[in-house]
Structure formats: C-alpha cells, structure tokens
Amino acid sequence: MPTDIPRQKKDAVMKLADTDFATDRREHDVRSAALDYWNKLKAGELGALPAILGLAALVVLFTSLKPDTFLSKANVANLSTQALPITILAMGLVFVLLVGEIDLSAGVASGLSASVMAKLLVDGGQPWYVTIISAVATGIIIGTVIGWLVSVLRIPSFVVTLAFFLGLQGITLRLIGEGGTVPVRDDVIVAIATKNMPIWLGWALAVACSLGYTATLLLRWRRQHVRGLHSKPLEFVLAQSAVVAAALLISTYVLSLDRAPSPLITLGGIPWGVLLVGILLIVCTFVLGRTSYGRHIYAVGGNAEAARRAGINVARIRISVFMIGSGLAAVSGIVAASRLNSVATDAGGGNTLLYAVGAAVIGGTSLFGGRGKARDAVLGGLVIAIIENGLGLLGTKAYLSFLITGVVLLLAATMDALARRRRTAAGR
Amino acid sequence: MSVTPALDLRGIGKSFGPVKVLDDVSFSAYPGEITALVGDNGAGKSTLVNCIGGVHPPDSGEYRFEGRRVRVHSPRDASLLGIEIVHQDLALCENLDIVQNLFLGREQRNGLTLDEDMMEEIARTTLSGLAVRTLGSARRPISTLSGGQRQIVAIARAVLLDNKVVILDEPTAALGIAQSQQILEVVRRLADKGLAVVLISHNINDVFAVSDRIAALYLGRMVAQVRTADVTHRQVVELITRGTGGEVGLRR
Numbered sequence: 001m002p003t004d005i006p007r008q009k010k011d012a013v014m015k016l017a018d019t020d021f022a023t024d025r026r027e028h029d030v031r032s033a034a035l036d037y038w039n040k041l042k043a044g045e046l047g048a049l050p051a052i053l054g055l056a057a058l059v060v061l062f063t064s065l066k067p068d069t070f071l072s073k074a075n076v077a078n079l080s081t082q083a084l085p086i087t088i089l090a091m092g093l094v095f096v097l098l099v100g101e102i103d104l105s106a107g108v109a110s111g112l113s114a115s116v117m118a119k120l121l122v123d124g125g126q127p128w129y130v131t132i133i134s135a136v137a138t139g140i141i142i143g144t145v146i147g148w149l150v151s152v153l154r155i156p157s158f159v160v161t162l163a164f165f166l167g168l169q170g171i172t173l174r175l176i177g178e179g180g181t182v183p184v185r186d187d188v189i190v191a192i193a194t195k196n197m198p199i200w201l202g203w204a205l206a207v208a209c210s211l212g213y214t215a216t217l218l219l220r221w222r223r224q225h226v227r228g229l230h231s232k233p234l235e236f237v238l239a240q241s242a243v244v245a246a247a248l249l250i251s252t253y254v255l256s257l258d259r260a261p262s263p264l265i266t267l268g269g270i271p272w273g274v275l276l277v278g279i280l281l282i283v284c285t286f287v288l289g290r291t292s293y294g295r296h297i298y299a300v301g302g303n304a305e306a307a308r309r310a311g312i313n314v315a316r317i318r319i320s321v322f323m324i325g326s327g328l329a330a331v332s333g334i335v336a337a338s339r340l341n342s343v344a345t346d347a348g349g350g351n352t353l354l355y356a357v358g359a360a361v362i363g364g365t366s367l368f369g370g371r372g373k374a375r376d377a378v379l380g381g382l383v384i385a386i387i388e389n390g391l392g393l394l395g396t397k398a399y400l401s402f403l404i405t406g407v408v409l410l411l412a413a414t415m416d417a418l419a420r421r422r423r424t425a426a427g428r
Numbered sequence: 429m430s431v432t433p434a435l436d437l438r439g440i441g442k443s444f445g446p447v448k449v450l451d452d453v454s455f456s457a458y459p460g461e462i463t464a465l466v467g468d469n470g471a472g473k474s475t476l477v478n479c480i481g482g483v484h485p486p487d488s489g490e491y492r493f494e495g496r497r498v499r500v501h502s503p504r505d506a507s508l509l510g511i512e513i514v515h516q517d518l519a520l521c522e523n524l525d526i527v528q529n530l531f532l533g534r535e536q537r538n539g540l541t542l543d544e545d546m547m548e549e550i551a552r553t554t555l556s557g558l559a560v561r562t563l564g565s566a567r568r569p570i571s572t573l574s575g576g577q578r579q580i581v582a583i584a585r586a587v588l589l590d591n592k593v594v595i596l597d598e599p600t601a602a603l604g605i606a607q608s609q610q611i612l613e614v615v616r617r618l619a620d621k622g623l624a625v626v627l628i629s630h631n632i633n634d635v636f637a638v639s640d641r642i643a644a645l646y647l648g649r650m651v652a653q654v655r656t657a658d659v660t661h662r663q664v665v666e667l668i669t670r671g672t673g674g675e676v677g678l679r680r
Contacts, residue, residue, distance in 0.1 A: 043572060229548050230567040290542055292535040295524075299532055302521030309519050310533030311504075370523035423522075423571050 033233050044422030050415055051363045051379035058383060062390035069393050073259035077271065079382075079389050080255065081193050084273040085110070085336040087381030089356035090363070091277075091284055092328030094377050095321040097360055098288075099301045100369025101150060101157040104353060105142070105164035109326045110333030111348025112172045113138040117334060118182035118343040119175055121189070128188040132334060139330025140323050142168065147319030157322075165353075173345050181344045184337050192276065193339035196269030199256045205275065206252035210245035217241050273335055277378065280328070284374035297321060301369035332356075351405070358409040359384045366416050383408075432495045434459045434624035435480065435511070435593050440489035442475055449475045450486070453650045455643055457593060457624040462615060464635040464656070465628045467645030468668050473628055476645065477595055480626075481513045482506040494592070511593040512586035516601060518578055520585075522571040527551045529570055530585050554584050557621070558614050576607030583614060587623065594618060595626040600634055612638045632661055646671035 041049065062070040069075055089106055096103045103109075117135035120126045126134075146164060150157045176182055184190060197205075217237050224231035252270060260267035288294035299307040300317045308314050329348075337343045361367060362383050363376025387408060391401045433456035442450040450472050457463045467473045478484040482500040491498055493509050500506050506513075520529050527544070530551045536543040551566050558580065570578060579599055586594045596615060600608035608631075616638050619625045629635050635642060636656060643653045644667040651671045652659075659676065666673030 045569075223545060227545055227549065229545055230565050291540060292537060292542060295528060295532070295535060295542065298524060298528075299521045302523035303519065305517075306519035306521050307532070309503075309515075312533050370521070 030233050030235050033236055042422070044419035046364060046415070046419050048364055048373075048375065048379060050412075051376070051383060054362065054383050055379065055386070058386045058390065062386065062393070066390070066393045070390060073254065073257050074261070075389070075393070076251075076254050077196075077259055079385055080251075080274055081271050081339055082389055083381045083385035084193055084271075084277060085332045085339065086352075086355050086359050086384050087277055087377050088280060088332035088335060089329055089352070090359035090377035090381050091280055091374055092325040092332070093356055093360045094284075094363075094365050094372050094374060095288075095297065095328075096157075096325040097357075097365050097367060098297050098369060098372050099318055099321050100304075101318065101321070102161065102357075102367075103146065103157065103322060103325045103329075104161040105146065105168055106161075106325055106329040106356060107348040107350075107353030108165055108168040108172065109139055109142045109348070110329040110336065110352070111343070111346070112142070112168045112175070112333075113330035114333030114337040114343045114347050115172050115175050115182065115345075117189070118184050118337060121184060121186055122182055128186045131186075132189070135334055136327055136330045139326040139328075139333075143323035143326030143329075144319065146326065147322030150322065151315040151318035169349060172347065176343065176345045179345065181342045183342045185341070189334065189338050190341060191272055191338070193271060193273045193335050194341075196255075196267070196271050197275065199269050202252050202256055202270040205270075205278075206248045209278070210241075210248050213244055214241035273338070276331075276335070280331075281374055281378055288374055293317075293320075298370055301371075303370075351402075354409065355384050355388075355405070356381075358405070358412060361416055362408070362412040366420065367413060368416070368420055380412075431458055433457060433492075434494055435626075436490075436492035436495075437476075437480070437486075438490040438492070440476070440479060440486045440491075442472075442479055442484065442486050449648050450479070451648045453489070453645070453648070454653070455650060456653070457626050458641070459592070459624045460619055460622050461640040462619045462625045462627055462638050463641045463643055464639035465626055465643050465645065466630075466632075466635060466664065466668055470647075471645040471668075472648045473645055474597075475648075477513060477597065477626075477628065480506065480511065480593075480595065509593075510589075510591045511595070512591045513595045514579075514582045514586050514597060514599065516597045518582040520570045520578055520581060523569065525567045525569045526555075526573075526581055527566050529581055530554070530588050532585075534589070550588070551584070554588050555580070558584055558587070558617060574607070576603050576610055579603065579607075579611050580614060583611075583618070587618060587621075591623065593624045593626065595628070597628045598630065599627070600629065600631060608634065632664055635664070636661065644668060652676045 089110060093103060093106055096106075113135040116138045117131040120131040120134055121128070142164065146157070146160055149155050149160045217240060221231055221234060221237045255270045256268050258266045258268045288297065296307065296312045296317050299310065299312060300314050304314050307317075333348055336347065359380030360372065360376055361380065363378070363380030365372030365376045384405070387405060388401070391404060396404075435455070435457040437453065437455045440450055440453040440455070441448070453472070453476060455465075455476065465473055465476070475484065479486045480500070482502045482505045485501045491500055493511075498509060500509070521532065524532070527548050531547045536547050536550070538546075548566055555566065570581065573581065583594070583596065583599070599611050599615065603611060612634060615625060615627060619640070627635070627639060639656045641653065642656050642659065642664060644651050644664065646667065649671070652667050652673075654676055659673070663673035663676060667676065
C-alpha cells in the first residue's frame, strides 16, 4: 500500500494500535470473570447490586429494631401483598424510563382504571372479567393518547403526563363522586391480593420455576460453550441459579407456614398476587431481553438517532412503551383495589407514583434511559414496601416517613447520576 | 476503463433553492479501490454523499450502479442496492454491546426470539476479517470502547451485510495517530475484499497513504478525478483550495 510513513515508524505506530485493540477473550475463568465484574462496577455498571445490598441492610435494620414483629410470618405475608401494586406500577414505568421518558400520570391512571372497574362492578353489574378487561383497556387508551402526544407532537413527556396527572384525577372524581368510595366485593377480584394459593400449588410452582431457571441458564451456557461464544464461567452460572432457587424456595417455605392469629383456623400459602407479579416478571423479562422489540426499546433509549438510522420506527416504540406503562398501571390499580376492597377518589394519587418511580430507580433502572430490567421493579418494590412497612411497625410519625422515603429516593437518583458520570468517564 | 465502476454518477446537479450546490458533477468508485473524496468545507462533499445515499436525491443527472441506471430516492433504496454510509457521528447505542449494535434494526431471529448465538458468530467473523485483533470480547458495551474501536464497530456495521459500496465520512477526524493508522488499515482491507470504498477526508497524508484515486470537489464542481500515483501532495492541496493544480483541474 502506498504510504508516506517510514517503515520503522509505522511498525511502532502499529504496536501502539495493537495495545488499544486488545486481544480477543471468549472464555472466562472465575478469576477473570470476577475481575470483569469488578471493572464493570468501577465503570458505573452497578446492575442489581445497590438494590440487593439495600434490601439486606433494611432487613437487618428492621429486624434488629423490631425483632418479634418484622420477620413474623404474618408480616412477611403482609409485606408481599403490600409490595404488589408498587411493583406492578414500577414494572410498567421501567418500559417508559428505558426510552428516556417519564410518566407522571401512571399512578392516577391506575386509580382511574380501578374506578372504571369498580363502577362497572357495582353500577353496571358486569362480571369480573369484563370489568378487568375494561380497566386494562382504559389504561391502554390513556397510554396511547399520552404516547401519541409525546412521540408525534413531541411535547415533553414531563409536561404531557403532568397534565394527565391533574386531568385524570378530575375524571376519577367525577366518576366516583366527591369524597366517595366504591366498594369492591367481587370474589375473584378480591382474591387477587387477599387470598392464597393452595400450599401444594405454591411449592409446585416454586420448584418448577427454580428448575426452569437453572435449566435455562445451563442450556444457554452449554450452547455458548460448545460454539465457542462469550460465556460466564460455569461456577457463576451455578451460583446464580442456586441463589435464585434458594430465594424462591425460602420465601415459599415462609409463606406456606400457618400464619393464622388463632389456632382454630389455618392460613397459609403464597398470595395469588405474587403469582401475578411472577408471571408479569417473566413475560416482561422475555420481551425486553429476548425479542427484537425489546432490543429496539433499549436502542431508542440509548441513542434515538442511531435507532432511527437503523430503520427502527422510533415513534411507534415510544407510543408502545406508554401503552405498556399505563396498561400495567391499570393492573396495579386492580390489585390495589383488591387489597383495599374498595376504590376511593384519591386512588393512585398522593405519593403512589413517586414510590413506583423510586422503586424502578432503586432497582437499577436509569432515569436517563437505556438501562434497566423488569426485575428492577421487583427489587425496588420490595425495598419501598419494606421501608413503608418497617416504619409503620416502628410507629414513625407521618412527617418522618415522608422524609425518609424522600431521602431514599434521592439516594437512588444520586447513585444513578454518579454511575452515569462514571460511565461517561470510562468511555474514553 | 475495462472494469465497470460500482458507482457511476454523471452530470449530477443539485440545488437548494437558488443555491446551486452541485453543478454537473461526475463521480465514479471502483470495486477493490479506495476513492478519496476531497474538497474544502462547502465544496459539496456532504451533498454529494447525501445524493449517493438517497438522503437528497439529485435534481438532474444519471445514477448508475454496477452499470445499471437506478433511481435512489431514499436511504432505503441505497441500502437495498448495497450502499452504506458511515457518518461522522457514528450513531451507535452506548448502552448496547458490540453485537447488538452491529445487528441493530436487522436482528437475526429464531422464531419469536433473538438468535444471539448466530449474531455473535457472524459479528466475530466480520470483526476478525476487518481488524488485526477484535475488540476484546464481542459482548463489550460500546460505552467501554475508545473512539477508534467505536469507528471499527461502525465500519463493521456497514460491511456486515453483503454491501458493495461503503462511504466513510471523515473516519479519522477525531482519532489519535495510532488509532487513525489502525482505521486506515481497516479501510484498506475493505477495498482488498473487493468493496468500492469512498473515503472523505481532510487529511492529505491519510488520502495519500491509502487511496487509489482522488476526486476533488471545488465550489460544487468536480475539478479532477485522478489516480493517486499520478499527482503530488501539492497538486491536491491546490485542487482543494483553488480548483486547479499543475496540468489537472479547471482550466483558467
């Protein structure tokens, strides 16, 4: 090739270039994988670590402060249903946050959807499935309108959803009437958050999920290993499946114990709502991680221009995430109504939305878009529920609860921003 | 010339309102060769590239691809023919890894799910065919890559599918000496594989280091299309700045 650079100088230059384009590495042993993980942490890819550490710290804290009540069988069951609405709402918000948008109206959208359901049940006398479908449809319609305003008219989602936050509360108020409450007495709907699965079914599902998870990881590892692709060391894969299986089986054990306050009755089993969250978690994880639609969501959040040039319909992705966000908000509203046996005019108002955003961010979803997983909602939802529950047990005054929750949310957002700074610094 | 040019534009004209940006421009790029497109700022390089890529279809002139007359009215038309442009702002998603970026918008699927294994294998083959070494693991996120490594990923993206023409817009502008050298090696390798490469550059040394032909634009007109071996540095600089240099270029 024609070149003006003398041979010797060129060789030196090539050597320099080589160091920058380091050698290929496919297989990891435990050491190199651990090092890799450490480097990732240092570069600001924190993943689920802060949420898991926070969860552990909170459990230790509240157990030491309230040794007899916090980890009691009844409270653990209560905790699991307390976390349900926040977790589902947060899971929808993960989709919206992933494309770098925000939905401030998700909380009140859940309230409005729930009141549509309650009104249809009580005044319309409709069967439960019709009311649930109508509630979810309400959520999806709200999401479609928001998504259209944001992605076609390009109004900032902050403003659009702030307007919806106010407007939807007005509609709920009109629907239910000033200061009113609509009771929800349908057996099926009430069962979602207040009734438990038979104990045998809980165990069967827990064992099936543990085995399924382990098998999925092992099969993937084997496939990658055989084809010589990038893979984690087998030890990591085994440890990961062991931890998840242990968490599943231990919580099943605790929830299967008889927690009835009186010896005359038995009360035990996993609440049905936990199964619902489990199914949503599996579906959302699959959609985000294993389908091209999910991949495109990450791409739009990472670099919308790059996504557009790659031929992705960015507007359609944006609309769809708002539809998913508000649709899951409706599900969250149904679960909340089931837990409270009623829908009030302030359903989904107040700090519901902030708790859900907090849950997603604490779990590891970035407010800046492009980073996050469905499991973040579950981890973060548990953290928020534990704080709420623990402070309640301690009899903390309301003003303190607000302060503490606010500080936790701020901490999570700070961590997100700092991690982002690390990432920008790491990419030279 | 016995070889059919991969890309052959004749008498291309393009105006934006009253401003004539390209005036009767002819331009060819041959398979297996690097054609450097040079010109000062505002000479019309970007407009010409946008005409080729279908972003701004030309107002007049003939567009031939592998000897056939074609109509390129959108980026999609260009991409269907096998023409890819690597823009200066690389347009990569930092939150995704190398494989995910390479296949963005054209993911390989296995039914409903993504076929990650196949994508990783193709990515690995493409990357190792391009660079001396690949980029550590093909699963590294873009955010951890250096500027030169990102450029390699962007180029790999352009040649991943069976493309015929690759246009690189200032690929070394933001890079240091060592990285520029590495990128130029990669560009050379693309041509050696039989692709027609168009290299836009302001760096005369780079142009002389790798190109086979030089096409110089001056105020919207193509003032010279010459073999690199037939001209000197000085002539090319003059072509860029004054539109004429020695015996080549505009006649005064």
